[in-house]
Amino acid sequence: MPTGATSEEPARQPADAPGDDGTPAPTAIEDPPDPVSVLRPVIAVITTVGTPLTMITALLLYFGWARSDAQSQWMGIEVSLFRFTTQDYVLRSISTLYLPILATAIIGIAWLAAHRVLTEMIGRDGVTGTVRVICRAAMFGGLVVAILGVVLPPMTRRWEPGTVVWPLMIAVGTAVAVYGRHLSRQGQERTRPRSVIARPPDVLEAVLIGIVIAAAVFWAVQGYADIVGRGYAQRYEQSVSTLPRATAVSESPLGIDSPVVRTEQITTGPKTLYRTTGLRLLAESGGRLFLMTEGWTIQKGSIIVLEEDQSVHWQFSH
Incomplete structure (x- = not known):
């Protein structure tokens, strides 16, 4: 090459342009979505509904007040006369809520183990017949349980445990039905591109589901607190x-x-x-x-x- 000559850079070919041998060039691989963008709708839902620690603290506080109120009314005294603080209500809850909290934790651990197995099956084999049956059973079974929790209370007003059982049926049934639908969607999204931007209807749906479950749980806590409060009042009478x-x-x-x-x-x-x-x-x-x-x-x-x-x-x- 003569001195002073400049070498020109070869022109760039488009990503899908054919190569020198006539074969099409491989399509460019898109960068994976930003984790922050994927988690943004989840974080929005959590901050809207409340973190688990906030929910547990709220439940302890509400249970302590409801139990003290039921006990005081049964004994013929107004609960406000005790001048209980927030800490007093929380401490009065722990003595009677540790067993339900322990049972909930054990059920949660078992659910996480089952969820891990199902997720691995979907990731490896896709939505097989077994997974499809599990999803449908969870969706329709949970929906039936939740509907029964709404329909049965007017028919069983005199059944005292119903004040705890029926709200729990609504909460558990709703959670199971939503989980079955989530598994079904996870299998479908395995073969289609995932959008990094959450649609407003999806976020609204998650918020409404959280409200239904939270309201049902607080309803169950109210019923359980009434039973426990009356039990404490009757125990004082005997002792x-x-x-x-x-x-x-x-x-x-x-x-x-x-x-x-x-x-x-x-x-x-x-x-x-x-x-x-x-x-x-x-x-x-x-x-x-x-x-x-x-x-x-x-x-x-x-x-x-x-x-x-x-x-x-x-x-x-x-």
């Missing part, structure tokens, strides 16, 4: 004698009007004090003492609410 005996010494009579509460004068030098007996300690909350009279029952007996006062000295014993 009043095991509560700490409360004796008050005050500078003036406490003014408790009950046939089983006795007040006697105590003279100590120039002072006259008053001793009050016949009470049992129920609880202490929000700067208040909640006392039950001896032999308290739901039909008779009183619950006394007293503000904590430095002029009143209390002695508790068994």
Whole structure:
């Protein structure tokens, strides 16, 4: 090549242009979708419906309030008088919710194991006859269970466990039906390109499904809390004698009007004090003492609410 001559760069061929031997060139492979773009609709749904930790905390708080409210109403007292804090409600939930939470965790672990097996089958063999049967059984079976959870409550109003069973049927049935549909779609999307942009109807559908399941779960928690609250109230009725005996010494009579509460004068030098007996300690909350009279029952007996006062000295014993 003579000096000073410039070499020209060969012209680029289009991706699908034939090669030198006449064979078509391979089609260019598209870059995989950005993971952030794929997860964006999922993140949007999670932030809309709530994270699992937020949901669990909300359930614990709601259960604690509902249980305390049912117990208080059964005992003839308003729950707001206790002045419970958010922490108090959560702590009152843990003692009776650990078994349902443990059972839910075990079911979740089993579901994840089954989901992993089904996903591997779909990824390896596609939607086989077995997978297709599982998807249809999940969709139609879950739908039937959810419909029964809506239809049966008016017919079984006197069946107390129904307040827990029917909402759980709605929640579980909806979740199973949606999962079966998800598996079916996963098999279909295996052979077609996946869109990285979620359609608004899909996001709206996910939000509505989350609302249905969350509402059903809170309904079930309400029914379970009512049963537990009434059980605690009845347990107090049977075990009043095991509560700490409360004796008050005050500078003036406490003014408790009950046939089983006795007040006697105590003279100590120039002072006259008053001793009050016949009470049992129920609880202490929000700067208040909640006392039950001896032999308290739901039909008779009183619950006394007293503000904590430095002029009143209390002695508790068994």
